[in-house]
Amino acid sequence: MIERERRFLVESLPDPLPEPKQIEQAYVSTGPASVRVRRTGDQHTLTIKTGSGRNRNEIERDLEQQEFQAIWDTATELRISKRRHDIELDDGHTAELDLYDGSLEGRRLVEVEFDSDSAADDFTPPTWFGREVTTDNRYTNSSLARYGWPD
Amino acid sequence: MIERERRFLVESLPDPLPEPKQIEQAYVSTGPASVRVRRTGDQHTLTIKTGSGRNRNEIERDLEQQEFQAIWDTATELRISKRRHDIELDDGHTAELDLYDGSLEGRRLVEVEFDSDSAADDFTPPTWFGREVTTDNRYTNSSLARYGWPD
Numbered sequence: 001m002i003e004r005e006r007r008f009l010v011e012s013l014p015d016p017l018p019e020p021k022q023i024e025q026a027y028v029s030t031g032p033a034s035v036r037v038r039r040t041g042d043q044h045t046l047t048i049k050t051g052s053g054r055n056r057n058e059i060e061r062d063l064e065q066q067e068f069q070a071i072w073d074t075a076t077e078l079r080i081s082k083r084r085h086d087i088e089l090d091d092g093h094t095a096e097l098d099l100y101d102g103s104l105e106g107r108r109l110v111e112v113e114f115d116s117d118s119a120a121d122d123f124t125p126p127t128w129f130g131r132e133v134t135t136d137n138r139y140t141n142s143s144l145a146r147y148g149w150p151d
Numbered sequence: 152m153i154e155r156e157r158r159f160l161v162e163s164l165p166d167p168l169p170e171p172k173q174i175e176q177a178y179v180s181t182g183p184a185s186v187r188v189r190r191t192g193d194q195h196t197l198t199i200k201t202g203s204g205r206n207r208n209e210i211e212r213d214l215e216q217q218e219f220q221a222i223w224d225t226a227t228e229l230r231i232s233k234r235r236h237d238i239e240l241d242d243g244h245t246a247e248l249d250l251y252d253g254s255l256e257g258r259r260l261v262e263v264e265f266d267s268d269s270a271a272d273d274f275t276p277p278t279w280f281g282r283e284v285t286t287d288n289r290y291t292n293s294s295l296a297r298y299g300w301p302d
Contacts (some may be wrong), residue, residue: 001218028199029180032225035199046212048179048186048197050221057221061197061212067152070208072202074183 003049003058004114006123007139009130010097013108020083020099026075030142033110037071039064040084044068050143053135054120078145080104093119100144107149109139154200154209155265157274158290160281161248171234171250176225181293188214188222191235200293204286205273229296230299231255236265240277244270251295258300260290 025038042086044063050057063071081101089095093112100107110129114120125132133139138150172191179186187198195214200207214222232252237245244263251258265271273286276283284290289301 001215001221028182028184028186031179033179033186033222035179035184035186046199046210048222050225057218059197059214059218063210064152067208067210070152070210071184071199074201100154 002059003056004054004117004120004133005056005111006054006114006120006134007111008111008125008132008134010108010110011130012128014067014087014097014128017085017097018087020085023080023082023084023098024072025080025141025145026072027078027080027142027145028071028075030078030146034140034142036142037068037075039068039072046071052137052140055117058114078142082140082146091124093123093124095129104144104149107144109133152208154207154211155205155268155271156206156207156262156282157265157283157285158260158262159276159283159285161259161279162263162281163279165238165248165279168248169237169238174231174233174235175223176231176292176296177223178229178231178293178296179222179226181229181297185291185293187293188219188226190219190223197222203288203291206268229293231292231296242275244274246277246280252289255295255300258295260284263264 021040023040025036028035033048033050046061046063048059051057082098085097087095087097088115095110095112097110097139174191176187176189184199184201189196197212197214199210202208233249236248238248240246248261249260288294
């Protein structure tokens with residue numbers, strides 16, 4: 001239920017990139033509890049996150065396609081479209097590299113999830129990672145959906 | 152997934168009233184998709200409703216107690232407390248009579264859910280029901296939580 005995640009800007013793209021999966025997501029709420037629906041292929045998910053920074057509470061449930069659609073249809077202005085490349089790092093962690101489309105086209109972020117606080121503490125970012133933005137709430141996807149890229 | 156519900160003011164209270172159940176609920180979002188957590192006894196539920204009026208889309212999932220708590224703690228300003236009396240009507244339907252506490256103390260509403268449009272069309276409210284407010288969005292619980300009772 002606790003999601004431990006560190007988020008970074010991207011200095012340069014690994015080459016070659018593995019095949020991405022296409023992700024569409026929309027926010028019902030971007031408040032202290034963010035409520036998101038996401039479609040990845042034929043999988044539909046509802047996610048509620050509370051808290052901020054590295055460790056957040058995360059509640060996740062599967063949705064039926066028509067449940068996703070009903071919510072998606074109401075969240076017309078808070079949508080994000082991105083391609084996610086899952087990249088295995090040398091230390092065994094997985095980097096989730098997100099390349100944004102739509103109004104955020106050309107923007108990119110990379111996230112890594114951890115099983116424990118110590119693993120998160122000990123993580124050494126590879127050289128292609130840029131500045132860490134984990135505690136900068138402007139780089140959460142809910143904030144990007146609402147306010148766009150922080151320039 | 153479609154919730155068919157008609158909502159009424161309450162002209163007078165049936166006597167005697169059956170034992171109520173205590174309901175605490177809080178809204179994460181009161182927008183076009185309302186997102187609510189509810190605690191009834193030891194049961195915790197997440198409900199998302201879209202649409203307005205008599206027929207609304209409803210998505211419901213059980214929550215763990217700690218999941219409920221995490222969301223509840225963020226929704227400090229949009230809470231509703233009420234006692235619900237389930238009253239069997241002569242026609243076989245169940246009237247859910249809600250007596251509100253807290254900032255809505257003394258207010259009351261009654262709702263009836265239906266299995267079909269025709270059952271909802273054909274329903275004859277008992278004499279203790281008051282004016283119907285099904286299509287008056289000010290009387291949804293999400294609106295009551297945000298704006299209070301419409302005076």
